[in-house]
Amino acid sequence: MAQATDKQQSGLWENIKVIVQALLLALVIRTVFFQPFTIPSGSMMPTLLVGDYIFVNKFAYGYSKYSLPLSPDLFSGRIFASEPKRGDVVVFRFPPNPDIDYIKRLIGLPGDRVQVRDSIVYINGNPVPRQGDGAFRADDQYDTGADVPVFKETLDTGVAFDTLDQFPNSRGDNTQEFVVPAGHYFMMGDNRDNSADSRFDVGFVPAENLVGRASLIFFSLGNDTSFKEIWKWPANLRYDRLFKAVE
Template structure:
């Protein structure tokens, strides 16, 4: 009679395997599916606030060399790509320095003519409707504006979102006409008077530089609360922003 001896693995090794599998799964999700980002500035107010933590859909536009950790030049262009839509909130690599991530709203597609005239966005010669939509106050110490006029813009496809107009006749309210070249996009911040975007030094953003589309705010701390100050979370949590879709 033959006895079968089962080899039992130690609980410690089983725990190590579970941890390794979980880490590998996290790496795959972060690299190919969703990546968390923190909003560090007020350029996308009122849509995104300083202290928002968001998920970015990395497969929305396919993948480029900037989709992966590090600076490995694995390939050029995009694979499994799909075209972004006008009005998407997009994370991309800053063209003059691709090691830096930016987040803005895509307003210009390849071939579009983009211009700001008296604070109104013109796309291909037509003004984007802009109507008053209340006021906005910030709890961010470096941009503490209160009762800032909010204007709701509506694109030709029905996409609608709020913008801020802090400074009448600001430096970005009247621009030359920009023509978006093939394979590039024109980006603007919703905080129109406090955003470094395609009107200024960002310039046109190559398709290769797109990282993904912002989809959801999953966590949000106000009043410049550091993430590490867990004891301050209850008082400074923006509860109404948790799991809020990015429009």
């Protein structure tokens, strides 16, 4: 009987070690390499939709205190830093309240002059080419009841992406010229009329606040379906978005 008990205890201990090792590995992966995020708002439509679940590459830009769980104040600035590129879709900490994660597209690099005039983005005095690219209609709370015009923009880096312009004369369609300070970035949402970004309260984003580059949509649920509502998955899963690269 004692021998059987010893074997049971040994087996239990082995299981505990496997579980602990798996949790540590998951923590390392989440902290160092990739972190999952959920898209909570429509500010990046049509690129990212409410209900998209994405992986963010944390290695892409190096690490700051915001790369670590609970954001411990262990060091300042970034280590193993790499410069983000214009056009990247970036997760960052909201400068006025770093406890909040935001996701936007990087439009302006340090030293750039950024302005929006009549819905056209100008970078260093040059207009970003923009052409009509059909229409978009959301399948969730952001459904306006009508199609929204889509415009494809192409940056000087060659990165092309779709944007929405529902109201051509909205507050964000004509702005002052913003000069991006050293060590900061200018972010904009692809849903230009419905995005709190660097044109407004977000302001310039310090390099330290960057969390990582959005890289992959690994899961997506439409119609405001909660992840917990498994019985609704078959009808509301966006199959065409599964394992889709974020561009």
